[in-house]
Amino acid sequence: MNSMIYTILQAMFASMIAGGLAIALLRKYSRYIGLIDKPGKRKVHQQPVPVVGGIAIITGTIAGLLTTHHANLLLQTLPALAGGCLLLFVTGVSDDRFNIKPRYRLLLQLGCAALVAASGIRITSLFGVLGIDEMNTIGQYILTIVVITGVTNAFNLIDGIDGLAGGLAIINLSLLAVLSYWLQQYVLFVLLITTCGAVFIFLRSNVHPARIFMGDGGSLVLGFLMAVAGILLVKEEQLYVRREDARALVLVPAMLALPVFDSLRVYAGRLLRGGSPFQADKTHLHHLFLGLGFTHRKATMTICGIQVLLILIAMLVFRMMDFQWTMVLMASAYLLICSFLKGYISLQKWTQTIRKMEGVN
Amino acid sequence: MSRKKRIAIIGTAGIPARYGGFETLAEQLVRQLGDKYAITVYCPGPKYTKEERKTSFQSARLKYLPLQANGLQSIPYDSLSILHALFSADVLLVLGVAGAWLLPFVKLFTRKKIIVSIDGIEWKRAKWNRLAKCYLWWAEKMAVKYSHADISDNESIQDYTAVRYTSLSHIIEYGADHTVQVTPTAKDKEEYPFLHKPYAFKVCRIEPENNIHLVLEAFATMPGYTLVMIGNWKNSEYGSSLYLQYSGYNNIILMDPVYDQRKLDVIRGNAYLYVHGHSAGGTNPSLVEAMYLGLPVLAFDVSYNRTTTEGKACYFKTAADIAAIIGNTRLAVLRENGFRMKEIAHRRYTWEVVARKYDELVQRVLNNKGKIPVTPSVATIPAEQLISYELAHLQAPTPFYEKR
Structure with a gap:
């Protein structure tokens, strides 16, 4: 136990310092590297901002792992996770710099997900959703790859306003860390804590007004990490813990619910409107809050608040209902919040229209 | 049957x-x-x-x-x-x-x-x-x-x-014809001493949307003109603060709600001007009742009030407008305004x-008739047909709600 505390402190310390240094350095030279996000039509920010957060987070994490010798352990026990993260990191940074075609990026994501699935980390059961429990191998592969890719992309999409991706990442990573400690997955635990430290340092420069962004390099890696860690923990838990006492089973979907439901809702909306699901528009949850006049800070805090609320609701409800209905309830709660927001925005627009109509005709 | x-x-x-x-x-x-x-x-x-x-x-x-x-x-x-x-x-x-x-x-x-x-x-x-x-x-x-x-x-x-x-x-x-023109008796004049002289009148719920503060502000600057206002002053913060601020003025008389229809009609019917500050809510019953009693109307300038009074009343947007209109309008003009209001009310606002x-x-x-759509049926006729009948000008009719 003592050595564990020592390890964590060492890792976090190292990751924060390394991360901080990386941020300071990279901010200065980001222009020469070409990693700058210029404001554009569908962007929310007004000034060009260096997109170096991802590099900083990874650098910090690696530094933390190296100083505690956990890097070796990680490469030995979870090679697919480490390899996938690094590969996605390179992909993401390349996309930030050179704008890779979306299909290549998707291919690489699928590849990383396949790598993880092949290494044994798979979703093996649907735990009663739609009446399905254990699945056959092909099903496991397909589902795992789809889920990992989906979550990675969902997290990438939710990186839309200052502090949001970082905030959600900290909430999720710390919760995953607690779960991994509880399930005695110490290698994963140290990895998650270290990453938390690095994200924390990043957040200090990312809250509104943001001085750096995490870019695809950051969000893809974090999303991937959360997805794989989650799947691994649920699988481990299934071996040792009874369904009724399960915690990872309900908490992992709960913490991933918000980004995933949001992307699904946005895709569905775009399809319903007759366009492609990948065309850009401003219908994400954070856009809805901005449309209501929320500031970046308020919107980020509110969305993180909703995230915590969903997790709490899931914990509470799971005592009373089974897994399937817990999921249904959370989806409904999320959709309710969104309709309320959209309704209020529409209401505000109509108030303006009526005010005009009421002035002397 | x-x-x-x-x-x-x-x-x-x-x-x-x-x-x-x-x-x-x-x-x-x-x-x-x-x-x-x-x-x-x-x-x-x-x-x-x-x-x-x-x-x-x-x-x-x-x-x-x-x-x-x-x-x-x-x-x-x-x-x-x-x-x-x-x-x-x-x-x-x-x-x-x-x-x-x-x-x-x-x-x-x-x-x-x-x-x-x-x-x-x-x-x-x-x-x-x-x-x-x-x-x-x-x-x-x-x-x-x-x-x-x-x-x-x-x-x-x-x-x-x-x-x-x-x-x-x-x-x-x-x-509005449930209201009755009541001539005040001596007993009424005893109970309500302001009935002896001309006064402007307003009755409404005490809400900011009814622009009560504007009316009170205006009358505070016109000590020569009396205002009698009835409403639920104590029900809200807005009401009680206004009550405190304006009840001290000699020419402003603030009363609590009067539920007796006859008493209300006595006070209302004998005013020389009805002030209507509502800015929301469509046709207000208090306004049509005042119109029915033949009171000249000074209403807040918003589309609803203009529609109710058919554009024939006096309108205000600020407290200064109220003061200007009351100070500068001759009584004869007001009386004519009142007749016009009465005509409208007797024509449109009877039960x-x-x-x-x-x-x-x-x-x-x-009889199962559906809702009437807003676009006229002409809009469904294809353009070539309209042109062939030399009716091309009907192609893009202006909807009734677009006022020019």
């Missing part, structure tokens, strides 16, 4: 009417249409004591619910009334949109007819919080979309529903006219 068609009136605070436009409307409909239809009116139990709860009023049946008709309880109040009425009425006349969430189900599963009266544009009012506004805004949509006919009490509101829902609302206003409109609407709804 076998038995009379049954109408249920839902959403009022009970009859006999004590307070409020919907209640007076319900009472008058019972008086006027009670012979032709079998009417049931739903009332809030808590508002009446055991002795006061009659089972019928004139020819109408009264049903009591153990809920308040206003505020948050209006949702279950309206909903339960609708559910009960589904079993005992042919046409449901729902006043207010609190129970509108039930209407899609009613339209889908039953063959009862629904007429909804949207009471002004409720969701816009500052007195509601965000959650209430969202609910009312959605409920209004449900009410208009899933009713067989909807009623606006003002043309400006008809414009709004035309733009938002592309369907035509029926305009039915309020009657006979209103009840006849309701009667026609009920008949229309019972």
